[in-house]
Amino acid sequence: MSIKRPRGTNDILPEESLKWQFVEKIAQDIFKRYNYQEIRTPIFEKTNLFQRGIGETTDIVEKEMYTFNDKGGRSITLRPEGTASVVRSFLEHKIYGQAQPTKYFYFGPMFRYERPQSGRYRQFHQLGAEVLGTDNPAIDAEVITLGLQILTELGLSDLEVHLNSVGCPECREEYREALVEHFSPDLEELCSDCQSRYERNPLRILDCKNEKCQEYTVDAPEIYDSLCEECTEHFEMVKNYLDKLEIDYILDPDLVRGLDYYTKTAFEIIYTGLGAQDTIFGGGRYDGLAEEIGGREIPGIGFAMGMERIILALEEQDIELPLTTDLDLFITTIGQPAKEAAFKYLYQLREAGLRVEMDYLGRSVKGQMKCADRNNAQYSIIIGGDELNKRVATIREMETGEQIEIELDNLVNEIKERVE
Ligand SMILES: [Zn+2]
Ligand SMILES: [Zn+2]
Numbered sequence: 001m002s003i004k005r006p007r008g009t010n011d012i013l014p015e016e017s018l019k020w021q022f023v024e025k026i027a028q029d030i031f032k033r034y035n036y037q038e039i040r041t042p043i044f045e046k047t048n049l050f051q052r053g054i055g056e057t058t059d060i061v062e063k064e065m066y067t068f069n070d071k072g073g074r075s076i077t078l079r080p081e082g083t084a085s086v087v088r089s090f091l092e093h094k095i096y097g098q099a100q101p102t103k104y105f106y107f108g109p110m111f112r113y114e115r116p117q118s119g120r121y122r123q124f125h126q127l128g129a130e131v132l133g134t135d136n137p138a139i140d141a142e143v144i145t146l147g148l149q150i151l152t153e154l155g156l157s158d159l160e161v162h163l164n165s166v167g168c169p170e171c172r173e174e175y176r177e178a179l180v181e182h183f184s185p186d187l188e189e190l191c192s193d194c195q196s197r198y199e200r201n202p203l204r205i206l207d208c209k210n211e212k213c214q215e216y217t218v219d220a221p222e223i224y225d226s227l228c229e230e231c232t233e234h235f236e237m238v239k240n241y242l243d244k245l246e247i248d249y250i251l252d253p254d255l256v257r258g259l260d261y262y263t264k265t266a267f268e269i270i271y272t273g274l275g276a277q278d279t280i281f282g283g284g285r286y287d288g289l290a291e292e293i294g295g296r297e298i299p300g301i302g303f304a305m306g307m308e309r310i311i312l313a314l315e316e317q318d319i320e321l322p323l324t325t326d327l328d329l330f331i332t333t334i335g336q337p338a339k340e341a342a343f344k345y346l347y348q349l350r351e352a353g354l355r356v357e358m359d360y361l362g363r364s365v366k367g368q369m370k371c372a373d374r375n376n377a378q379y380s381i382i383i384g385g386d387e388l389n390k391r392v393a394t395i396r397e398m399e400t401g402e403q404i405e406i407e408l409d410n411l412v413n414e415i416k417e418r419v420e
Contacts, residue, residue: 006122007116007122008113008114008116008121008122008123009121009122009123010121010123010308014325016311018321018323018325019311019314019321019323020125020307020311022321022322022323023127023154023307023310023311023314024107024127026150026153026154027105027107027127027150028105030146030149030150030153031105031129031146034103034142034146035103036103036104036105036129036146037103037104037105038104038105038106038107039086039089039104039105039106040106040108041079041082041085041086041088041089041106042079042085043078043079043108043109044076044077044078044079045076045077045079045084045085045088046074046075046076046077047065047067047075047076047077048075049077049084049085049088049293050065050077050079050080050081050084052084052292052293052294053083053084053087053088053289053292053293054080054081054084057197057200057201057204060080060081060112063113064080064112064113064114065077065078065080065111065112065113066078066080066111066112066113078111079110079111080110080111080112081110081126081304082106082108082110082126082128082130082304083128083130083286083289083300083302083304084289084293086104086106086130086132086302087130087132087286087289087290087293087295087298087300088293090102090104090132090290090298091290091293091294091295091296091298095132096132096133096296096298100132100133100134101131101132101133101134101139102131102132102133103129103130103131104129104130104131104132105127105128105129105130106126106127106128106129106130107125107126107127107307108125108126109123109124109125110123110124110125110126111123111124112124118312119278119306119308119309119312120308121308124306124307124308125306125307125308126304126305126306126307127150127304127305127307128283128302128303128304128305129143129146129147129283129302129303130300130301130302131143131300131301131302132290132298132299132300133298133299133300134299135234135264135285135287135299137234137235137237137238137240137241137265138237138241139301140234140238140241140264140265140285140301141238141241141242141245142241143283143301143302143303144161144163144242144247144249144267144283144303145242145245145247147269147281147283147303147305148161148247148269150305151269151280151281151305151310154310154314154319155314155317155319156271156310156313156314156317156319157273157317158271158272158273158317159269159270159271159272159280160248160250160269160270160272161242161247161248161249161250161267161268161269162249162250162251162252162255162267162268162269162270163238163239163242163249163250163251163252163255163265163266163267164223164251164252164253164254164255164256164265164266164267165223165224165227165231165232165234165235165238165264165265165266166203166223166256166262166263166264166266166284167223167226167227167228167231167263167264168228168230168231168263168264168287169260169263169288170228171223171226171227171228171231172203172223172226172260174226175203175221175223175226176202176203178221178225178226179202179203179205179206179220179221180198180202182219182220182221183198183202183205183216183220186216189212189216190205190208190210190212190213190216191208191210191212191213193208193210194208194210194213203256204256205217205220206220206254206256207254207256217254222253223253223256224253231263231264234264234265235264235265238264238265249267252268255267255268260288260292261286261287261288261289261291261292262284262285262286262288262289263285263286263287263288264284264285264287265284265285265301266282266283266284266285267282267283267284267303268281268282268283269281269282269305271309271313273313273316273317278309278313279309280305280306280309280310280313281303281304281305281306281309282303282304283301283302283303283304284301284302284303285299285300285301286300286301286302287299287300324376325375325376326355326375326376326377326378327355327356327357327372327375327376327377327378328349328354328355328356328377328378328379328415328419329349329354329355329356329357329377329378329379329380329381329395329415329419330356330357330358330368330371330372330375330377330379330380330381331345331346331356331357331358331380331381331383332358332359332365332368332369332372332380332381332382332383333358333359333368333382333383333384334365334382334383334384334385335384335385337385337388338383338384338385338387338388339358341383341388342358342383343358345383345411345412346358348411348412349411349412349415352412352416353416354412354415354416354419356415357371357375357377359371365382372398373398377398378397378398378399378418378419379395379396379397379398379415379418379419380395380396380398381393381394381395381396381411382394383408387408388408391407391408391409392405392406392407392408393405393406393408393411394406395414395415395418397418
């Protein structure tokens with residue numbers, strides 16, 4: 001039996017790949033308008049970067065990482081997300097010594113050992129943004145706006161912005177105590193994961209997908225009552241900036257990022273079209289992360305969005321993308337001398353920026369014409385011995401059937417003029 005691709009991976013075939021290129025192009029264009037520069041970090045990193053940068057108690061680090069020892073005995077992990085690498089790179093290259101803020105964007109594959117399901121893969125792809133070097137709330141609003149703009153310029157609707165503040169370590173300690181007090185009478189009723197979360201990080205109980213646990217989170221205290229003055233003010237400013245842009249958002253106190261170095265703003269954009277609510281992208285502020293991975297204190301905020309989810313949503317909403325692989329010209333040949341001459345014309349035409357093709361399988365003239373059709377060629381031309389001798393041939397506009405006689409030696413210009 002032939003070898004199949006590993007479970008949870010996907011081949012992005014050319015027809016699909018065109019959609020990806022389109023999404024990436026729109027995103028790149030918007031990133032440029034917002035003055036974000038691309039960063040490309042390694043696909044694998046030292047394992048402890050993610051242990052410290054994502055958090056040892058998270059599902060990602062506990063259960064989902066592709067971790068292995070390389071031949072030198074070093075523990076290596078395929079990156080499960082992009083932020084830790086970006087912050088590591090920022091510190092390693094001392095970018096903090098330059099004028100701030102630093103605005104990055106990235107595209108690429110990420111790896112998590114999860115149960116594969118529709119639109120969810122073990123190798124999946126994210127596009128994301130990170131802004132380092134400022135804790136100004138205007139940047140929080142900018143990052144949310146930027147992500148939203150990518151989705152809306154792609155033509156997506158049915159999007160909800162969910163917004164929350166998770167506070168800073170000080171106000172979160174107060175909140176943690178309130179939660180401990182709230183959950184302690186019913187601790188036995190919670191799932192085993194949540195019982196250990198209760199000890200380590202009760203905020204993450206709010207995130208549990210277990211229905212029983214959710215019963216007990218409904219009337220849990222909200223973080224807003226525990227926010228300190230600085231965090232309250234920051235949150236008010238973020239909302240104020242979003243209000244100025246008339247961006248609708250839903251305050252969502254269950255939106256938690258339960259690690260100490262996640263601070264203040266947390267947000268998600270939810271696509272409500274796919275039947276079940278589906279998070280297309282999420283992000284937030286992480287003012288404590290750089291320190292956590294051994295650097296100095298650098299404020300940061302970012303988001304990551306799932307390419308597979310975006311593509312699914314585009315398909316679901318029947319959004320026509322302006323994709324084309326149509327040819328400008330297909331050259332049909334009769335006989336070997338014509339084939340050799342055509343091979344040279346192909347080269348010249350391609351050099352001139354045109355999309356052209358010929359037959360390589362020795363098809364009949366009829367078979368070659370079919371190829372021209374299949375490739376949606378705008379023009380076709382037949383070259384045989386006669387045409388070569390007279391240096392004249394007929395080009396045919398495929399859609400109208402209109403035929404024009406041209407000088408073969410002027411082929412490049414004749415086609416170029418017509419397809420402009
Ligand atoms: Zn605070
Ligand atoms: Zn639970």
